């Protein structure tokens with residue numbers, strides 16, 4: 118990501134001011150200045166729930182909270198030394214970022230100052246390396262964390278993708294804390310799933326046709342390209358669509374596995 122001119126210098130100055138006792142929020146312009154750049158990385162979708170985000174309803178989330186940490190065993194003043202470190206920034210919609218209740222479904226969520234760890238004993242309290250902390254929340258900036266979440270095809274409700282106890286625990290905690298089961302989000306995820314499954318059916322039908330009628334090859338390629346687009350990292354709900362497409366693999370349709378490997 119290209120940073121605005123002078124950004125690194127301003128981030129350093131703010132980091133020093135906070136180290137001397139100032140409130141990170143008094144320097145919020147520093148992270149706000151990266152918001153559009155972060156948004157552009159994944160085509161304006163929230164990095165957590167993968168919903169398309171209106172630019173007026175979004176935030177730069179600090180993956181490690183900057184002011185206080187709700188889940189810490191001892192009082193924690195926040196990972197203040199990372200308040201202006203762009204490796205700690207995640208682009209998020211306000212539903213994932215801020216605490217709120219959904220009265221219709223009776224669920225609540227929103228990350229706010231939550232940051233649980235797998236092993237609380239490794240919690241870092243003062244400026245220093247956080248390399249040994251193991252976040253419970255799935256991190257959109259980790260290479261493969263996104264693969265640990267999936268959704269139910271029939272209603273768009275999120276679920277853990279795997280059965281390993283630790284990854285399952287991380288997925289379930291993320292669903293809860295990030296409010297990924299927020300009903301309006303499930304509806305949108307479900308609509309994407311319906312489209313995907315219809316494209317899968319079309320792809321399978323055309324793949325079988327092409328075997329006898331090579332003139333249909335172009336139609337098949339077009340259908341396959343639509344599916345490829347749906348699992349592109351910058352498409353809405355691409356992680357969930359990847360999960361659903363993984364479930365469609367079969368010996369009769371090797372092209373699905375090929376799409377997943379691109």
Ligand SMILES: [Zn+2]
Nearest residue numbers: 163166210213
């Ligand atoms: Zn979100």
